[in-house]
Amino acid sequence: QQQVKQSPQSLIVQKGGISIINCAYENTAFDYFPWYQQFPGKGPALLIAIRPDVSEKKEGRFTISFNKSAKQFSLHIMDSQPGDSATYFCAAGKETSGSRLTFGEGTQLTVNP
Amino acid sequence: DTEVTQTPKHLVMGMTNKKSLKCEQHMGHRAMYWYKQKAKKPPELMFVYSYEKLSINESVPSRFSPECPNSSLLNLHLHALQPEDSALYLCASSPAWTGYNEQFFGPGTRLTVL
Numbered sequence: 451q452q453q454v455k456q457s458p459q460s461l462i463v464q465k466g467g468i469s470i471i472n473c474a475y476e477n478t479a480f481d482y483f484p485w486y487q488q489f490p491g492k493g494p495a496l497l498i499a500i501r502p503d504v505s506e507k508k509e510g511r512f513t514i515s516f517n518k519s520a521k522q523f524s525l526h527i528m529d530s531q532p533g534d535s536a537t538y539f540c541a542a543g544k545e546t547s548g549s550r551l552t553f554g555e556g557t558q559l560t561v562n563p
Numbered sequence: 564d565t566e567v568t569q570t571p572k573h574l575v576m577g578m579t580n581k582k583s584l585k586c587e588q589h590m591g592h593r594a595m596y597w598y599k600q601k602a603k604k605p606p607e608l609m610f611v612y613s614y615e616k617l618s619i620n621e622s623v624p625s626r627f628s629p630e631c632p633n634s635s636l637l638n639l640h641l642h643a644l645q646p647e648d649s650a651l652y653l654c655a656s657s658p659a660w661t662g663y664n665e666q667f668f669g670p671g672t673r674l675t676v677l
Contacts, residue, residue, distance in 0.1 A: 482663050493567070493653050493668030494606065501663070539605050548660040549594060550619070553605030 454542050456554025463561050469527040471557045473540035476521065480542040483516065483523050484551070488537045497538070498525070530561045567669035569654050575675045578644060584672045586637040586654030592667070594618075594660040595637040597629060598653040600671070606653055612637060613660035644676045 455474045463469045473483075484499035500507045500514040500523065507514045513526040527534055537558050541551040567588045576582050586595065594613050598606035611619035612631040626648075628640040637654055651671040657664035 484665070491670065493655070493670050495668065496665045499663075499665070537603075541605075543663070545662060548611070548613075548618075549657050549662075549664045549666060550608060550611075551666070556603065556605055558603070 454540060454552050454554040456540050456557060458557060459555065460558045461560070463530045463559065465530065465532060465561055465563050467530050467561075469530045469534070469559055469561070470524060471538055471540070471559070472522065472524045473542075473554050474520075474522045475542050475552075477542070477544075477552075478521070479544045479546070480552075481545060482543040483514070484541050484543070485512075485514065485525050486539045486541060486553075488539065488556075490536075494539060527559075530559075532561045532563050535559055535561050567654055567656055567667050569652075569669040569672050571672060572670070573673045573675075575677065576641065576644065577677050578646075580644075581640070581642045583641065584639040584652055584654075584674075586639075586669055587635055588656040588667070589635055590656065590658075590667065591634075592656035592658050593634060594657045594664070595631060596655040596657075596666065597627075597637070597639050598655060598668075600651040600653055602651075606668075610639075611660060618660060641674075644674075646676050649674055649676045 485497045486494035487497045488494040511528045516523045540554040597609040600606045610629045630638040653671045654669040655666040
């Protein structure tokens with residue numbers, strides 16, 4: 451029940467295309483869903499986060515879509531750029547568990563020029 | 564200053580060595596974390612300090628010993644490690660442990676145990 455399933459494991463997109471990464475969770479107590487971006491040799495960095503009271507959140511080219519009934523959320527990267535090539539982790543947390551996060555397995559995104 | 568720094572960047576040690584990893588933040592954050600990350604895997608939480616007190620120990624073997632000397636500094640003491648402990652060790656901090664808080668990660672220490 452604590453798992454977060456992420457797909458795909460790897461994704462190759464052409465420059466200018468849309469990258470879509472999906473995550474699904476089981477535990478309905480989760481109420482915080484961040485996405486972290488990690489470049490090689492660096493630690494993860496928060497990209498965007500959403501709470502279940504909204505169905506979508508957009509920051510620049512990055513959008514989270516959230517479907518509470520399906521217990522799914524996804525990251526859309528519009529106009530993907532080679533500089534977006536990184537590993538993306540979705541995560542889920544619940545306020546009652548402090549800042550503990552359950553991470554998905556990660557998606558390695560490659561954007562070809 | 565919105566940075567978490569970690570030293571050293573790389574560490575190679577034998578199974579009988581004792582070494583320490585260091586983490587520092589000057590953002591006034593009161594929660595600090597140690598994570599272990601294996602290649603192509605997500606970070607795994609090891610320890611959480613909240614207000615300089617150990618709040619979470621995720622059943623980590625005693626060969627890993629954390630220490631929080633003050634609100635800005637976090638250490639991880641290593642002793643008698645095994646080759647399977649080779650990994651990227653990440654430090655993170657957040658404003659607090661409770662509530663919704665962004666975690667700020669350092670660049671990590673790449674540890675190799677021979």
